[in-house]
Amino acid sequence: MEERNIREAVRLAGRKAKEASRNMAAASPAAKKRALETMAELLREKEGELLVANGRDLEAARLAGLDGPRMDRLRLTPAILADMAEACRYVADLPDPVGAMDSQWQRPNGLLVGRMRVPLGVVAMVYEARPNVTVDASILCLKAGNAVILRGGSEALHSNVALARLLHEALDAAGLPGDAVQFIDITSHEAVSELCRLDEYVDVLIPRGGESLVRAVTSQATMPVLKHYKGVCHAFIDESADLPQALEIVYNGKVQRPGVCNALECLLVHESAAESFLPMVAERLGSAGVSFRADERSLPLLGANAVPAAPDDFGREFHDLILAVRVVRDMDEALAHIAAYGSNHTEVICTRNHVNAMRFLREADASMVAVNASTRFNDGGQLGLGAEIGISTSKLHAYGPMGVQELTTTKFVVFGQGQVRK
């Protein structure tokens, strides 16, 4: 497609989404609920069609030599479709956030002032070849009263087109505008660049994928971007930690699912606890195949699976059964390490000392900070938001997992009886 035609197609999608966003903002809770319930039904009814469309994507991806993890994320199965339908029903049943008043107060002149929760308007998502994101992002945006523009990875094109068709059918069945879901089926990168310049229509842009995708989108975007680049999550084992409990937390953070952003990447151990704790870590995590990149002081305590850490092993997202380890003098040094190498994603302290727990919670700058719990809990479902569209490490109204509420903002609402300003 010619560059000019791409530009026009993307702009048209933006304009339609903007128009539909007015209807979505005013839509009744019942209509939005019905649309999501219908989507759940359609995912079951049209399972065959969806698997055929996905099969075309898988075949093309196999010929193109897509790697194993990306093939996995591209693949739809009856079980995955059933999970997607379950997510639709779950989000359908969440309370509708739009129109609620968060707080209200009265001014001396009698004006009643409040903050009303309102949709963001038009949310644009740029993401990799993961068809489930097409549905997750859409249902969360729609529940929050937004229109959404989707631009998924080209390898998932047929799957995404089939899913977008069902979303339109579901909106239509509920009397809502199909234009509230705009799927950009242009695989050229120029379509992403044009989307990044569409601040006339798009309120917030959410890139979801690898760091290079996120950086490319952020550098081009003319509207606010909610994003995270990477998760370099630390656990700090304080001198007073319950060591057997801390060991389970470290094990869970590193081993349970090492390829995700809330996996543990670096262990910081107070020098008073190092001699007791690190041999326990070496044994328990070592038996699960974890190897260690150790600083000078931790190296002799970690046994055969440890090698000296290179300077860039700190601040690194391994996405693998590898853990960086450092012994620190005290909490100050641990917090300074996190400030220098952390990614504002997830930080954990294991301690039985109340003062240290509260100081860590306050001073570690991350979208989730926890005491005596695994880093793996930084997830919308685990924290009780129901579902998430991603995790933001941008310090805006969404800092951390973004659920339905994080796809809204508040406006000031004023009830007067004729007040004018003196």
Add this chain to the structure above:
Amino acid sequence: MEERNIREAVRLAGRKAKEASRNMAAASPAAKKRALETMAELLREKEGELLVANGRDLEAARLAGLDGPRMDRLRLTPAILADMAEACRYVADLPDPVGAMDSQWQRPNGLLVGRMRVPLGVVAMVYEARPNVTVDASILCLKAGNAVILRGGSEALHSNVALARLLHEALDAAGLPGDAVQFIDITSHEAVSELCRLDEYVDVLIPRGGESLVRAVTSQATMPVLKHYKGVCHAFIDESADLPQALEIVYNGKVQRPGVCNALECLLVHESAAESFLPMVAERLGSAGVSFRADERSLPLLGANAVPAAPDDFGREFHDLILAVRVVRDMDEALAHIAAYGSNHTEVICTRNHVNAMRFLREADASMVAVNASTRFNDGGQLGLGAEIGISTSKLHAYGPMGVQELTTTKFVVFGQGQVRK
């Protein structure tokens, strides 16, 4: 200064601000309060020095032929300095937002999850030659636990340098890092461009000034920008409006201070009310020197001060005693007009009909929406926030006037007893 040196100077300011922001985030409420109280005292004690520095700026601006309104905004007087000191004391006395838990809930596995209010981190301000913004922005950012980078208009350089010196003295007296206020004294535009690329250190950028400044900053910035381009504020007079009350609201919106962003720019009148209401408007506002840009239906009702509206008179910020006027068929047409021409700033309905009032509040998309009150109330002080750093029409955590709370966000805080993820 050479381009390379400018880049290094701005980057150094960013790095210092980032480092200081850690101390500010952990600072005690008492220390922050003391710094602001000291600033109030210094503004009184050093009045002479400040007026001399400002005199140098005024003299240079006069020679350069700066226009009257900009000279006004540049000028400091003992009364203005006293107001600035009063603002310092007012903000000092506001509740400290940092560390408070906005809400907390328990998960089935016993995790206690909450949202803790935290500073944004480093806030950068780019603004025109208004020395009072140097102090307003700094005290709000510091109260909220942030570091701030200031880049004010070059005409106010001497005044700003003198004010920044006092801010450093006040921070020092309270045991807080002077680096928490970074004043960029480089007048070249390259300094602004470099600031826009400083996403490594700057969390949020706030441009405050004319639309061209805001657009230039937005198009270059690699971090989120909280901004408003302009205020095209409407009042819709519904068929059931209390017309004498509506007249006062329209008069106040247009006449009280026509040069500001929350002044009324366009009047929409329901066709059933037009014949009664518009002659009242013509007389009352006409006597204050207001002229009208009228659509076809309103023109014959507005008398001698009206001319036919040009197409671009709708959606225009006149900043003057000029009002665009249009007769609409119904609320649908009024809301469609606002969606097409509004600027997400301030929208008002005058009505006695409850259903219409609630529909307007819900559907008019603006940072403040009001029933039976003047547009001029969209202001941090007037709404009860205490003070404001600006008004955001970006739909982020700050949508509307930004006070101390709007310079913070929330992070997730988790209290566990050893929970790991299954």
